[in-house]
Amino acid sequence: AQSVTQLGSHVSVSEGALVLLRCNYSSSVPPYLFWYVQYPNQGLQLLLKYTSAATLVKGINGFEAEFKKSETSFHLTKPSAHMSDAAEYFCAVTDSGGYNKLIFGAGTRLAVHP
Amino acid sequence: DAGVIQSPRHEVTEMGQEVTLRCKPISGHDYLFWYRQTMMRGLELLIYFNNNVPIDDSGMPEDRFSAKMPNASFSTLKIQPSEPRDSAVYFCASSVPQGFGAFFGQGTRLTVV
Numbered sequence: 568a569q570s571v572t573q574l575g576s577h578v579s580v581s582e583g584a585l586v587l588l589r590c591n592y593s594s595s596v597p598p599y600l601f602w603y604v605q606y607p608n609q610g611l612q613l614l615l616k617y618t619s620a621a622t623l624v625k626g627i628n629g630f631e632a633e634f635k636k637s638e639t640s641f642h643l644t645k646p647s648a649h650m651s652d653a654a655e656y657f658c659a660v661t662d663s664g665g666y667n668k669l670i671f672g673a674g675t676r677l678a679v680h681p
Numbered sequence: 682d683a684g685v686i687q688s689p690r691h692e693v694t695e696m697g698q699e700v701t702l703r704c705k706p707i708s709g710h711d712y713l714f715w716y717r718q719t720m721m722r723g724l725e726l727l728i729y730f731n732n733n734v735p736i737d738d739s740g741m742p743e744d745r746f747s748a749k750m751p752n753a754s755f756s757t758l759k760i761q762p763s764e765p766r767d768s769a770v771y772f773c774a775s776s777v778p779q780g781f782g783a784f785f786g787q788g789t790r791l792t793v794v
Binding site for chain 2: 603
């Protein structure tokens, strides 16, 4: 079965600094990969997705992620953090048994300091 | 479209009571998922449906949990009897096929006392 590892349960950055949230997946076949964001007391919102097209994927709110097959990674980045980016971020991968079942990582809580 | 709609948003119940959570998926979505989120276990997939048919219920924790999808616009997750360890946020999500990602509802926060 697929699995997702998010390195760092908590990440703290200063406003204006680079945001880097790490995600590694286990897969023997190219998966579909996703990043979701969850604000307090809200559901999960899709930030971006990789579905075997361009390896650099741009999403909403200035986030982007790069699929690196050789490293089995799909790290999320944003050049300049904003206070409103403070939230929990989840990386997800489609299960090898079907492209509609998502397996989620444990999440990374991003704090942004002034 | 209003998105995935879940009700109620909050539910507090006593141990042993039956709890029913409801979900209306996005119109036209063929897949519906029920997830549970806790601090200890993160996001767990409980069950998912395709065209109203349960496909994988391997995540349902025990027989106290059951889910139905009587039609394309409605699903329920039932816990009977409820226990304090069932306290969690339960999310419903829906999607179209081919890995376009799932769209989540706002969740139901369940507290069993």
